[in-house]
Every structure is written in structure tokens, then in C-alpha cells.
Amino acid sequence: MCLPGILLQEEKINSVFLLYLMSIPSFCILAIAALALENWAVLESPMHYDHHLWLFILLSCLGSVMYNLASSCVITLTSAVTLHILGNLSVVGNLLLSQLLFGSEMSALSCVGVALTLSGMLIYQNCEFISDSVDAWRAKARDLHPGSREDIAGPSKPINQDLQDRLQTDGKLQDKLD
Incomplete structure (x- = not known):
């Protein structure tokens, strides 16, 4: 996919x-x-089959192409990930529809799976909101406790910046050793 x-x-x-x-x-x-x-x-020889069968085969092929x-x-x-998530949603929909229409019983594990699938979809849909909320929480914690440890409020620099600083330091150290 x-x-x-x-x-x-x-x-x-x-x-x-x-x-x-x-x-x-x-x-x-x-x-x-x-x-x-x-x-x-x-x-x-496929000729001894009913003509309605060939009509259904052609309709099946058309449905597959569409x-x-x-x-x-x-x-x-969108993206392939979104299509995959929509596929998971269709499985959840099939489970719930099966339970509504046919009265099939859902086990506790099926209910947990439905809840996890729906929560994962919500997290994927709102990932920017969640990221902004976490950043705001970290900034608020930093303002409330200015002298506290870094691990409570998170690193003061983004991880990528910290990694770039380390690589630059290692590169300067390597140049001095050469």
C-alpha cells in the first residue's frame, strides 16, 4: 500500500x-x-455454464476495478496511512453492524479492539492538537518551576537541535584529533 x-x-x-x-x-x-x-x-470448457454466471463475473471484475x-x-x-486507517474503521463498522443486525455477540477482546482502534484513529486525526497541548504543558511546567530538572518539563532544545549540536561537537573534536 x-x-x-x-x-x-x-x-x-x-x-x-x-x-x-x-x-x-x-x-x-x-x-x-x-x-x-x-x-x-x-x-x-466454460461454455456449459449459465449466462447469468458470466454477467456476475463481469460485474465482479467491474467492481474490483472501480x-x-x-x-x-x-x-x-490523502495518504496510504489514511487509507489503511479507513480500512480499520470499516472492520470496526462491520463488527458493530454485525452485532446490530444479526445479534452476534462481541467478546471482551473485540470490545477492547474496537476501543483501541477508535482511540488510535482519534489520536492520528488530532496529532497536531495533542502535540500543541504537550508543548503548552511543558512550557507551563517550565514557567511554574524555572529551576526544576529538565526531565520534568522536557529538554530545553528540540531533539534534532541537540543531535546536531552533538554531531558538530564530535566533528570539531575529530578535526582536532586529526
């Missing part, structure tokens, strides 16, 4: 062209799997 995201967003490949490129290897893999797993039943095209469009507009 990440490779189509890279190709669609960074390489700016058209989603229909990407679907075309992916269809040929997919067909070959599925044809080999069908021949191996279906005991060569594919090679029998699903893949829609997935590519969603990846182009």
Missing part, C-alpha cells in the same frame, strides 16, 4: 495508469494460483 502512495503522490503517476501497471503482474500471479489450486479446472481506482484516488488525495 505504501508503494502506490509513493507512485501516486511523489512520482505523480495517473491512477488509471498505475492500475494498468499493477493489473498485468496481478493477473499472472492470480492465473498461476488458480491453475495450481483449482486442479486445472480453469481449462475445462474499488482499486477509488483506492488510488484516495491515496492521491
Whole structure:
């Protein structure tokens, strides 16, 4: 799922062209799997089947193409991670719908999984808000306790800046040793 995201967003490949490129290897893999797993039943004459079967097969193919095209469009507009999260949401929706419509019982583990999935989605959706809240909390803790330890309020410099300072110091030390 990440490779189509890279190709669609960074390489700016058209989603229909990407679907075309992916269809040929997919067909070959599925044809080999069908021949191996279906005991060569594919090679029998398909003409003795009902014509309604062929209509349903064509509708299934059309649905598959439209699903893949829609997935590519969603990846182009958002990201592969967002599409994956939407897939998790559809699983949660299927569980809840199954429980509502069919009265199937959800175990405690299923309920915990639904809660974790929904909380993860909320965290992903609001990551900037959470980051701003944590930064505000750290600044408030620093203002309230100006002489306190650094580990309570967090580092005074961003981690990347601290890492860059260390690399520069190590580079200067290495130059002096040479």
C-alpha cells in the first residue's frame, strides 16, 4: 500500500495508469494460483455454464476495478496511512453492524479492539492538537518551576537541535584529533 502512495503522490503517476501497471503482474500471479489450486479446472470448457454466471463475473471484475481506482484516488488525495486507517474503521463498522443486525455477540477482546482502534484513529486525526497541548504543558511546567530538572518539563532544545549540536561537537573534536 505504501508503494502506490509513493507512485501516486511523489512520482505523480495517473491512477488509471498505475492500475494498468499493477493489473498485468496481478493477473499472472492470480492465473498461476488458480491453475495450481483449482486442479486445472480453469481449462475445462466454460461454455456449459449459465449466462447469468458470466454477467456476475463481469460485474465482479467491474467492481474490483472501480474499488482499486477509488483506492488510488484516495491515496492521491490523502495518504496510504489514511487509507489503511479507513480500512480499520470499516472492520470496526462491520463488527458493530454485525452485532446490530444479526445479534452476534462481541467478546471482551473485540470490545477492547474496537476501543483501541477508535482511540488510535482519534489520536492520528488530532496529532497536531495533542502535540500543541504537550508543548503548552511543558512550557507551563517550565514557567511554574524555572529551576526544576529538565526531565520534568522536557529538554530545553528540540531533539534534532541537540543531535546536531552533538554531531558538530564530535566533528570539531575529530578535526582536532586529526
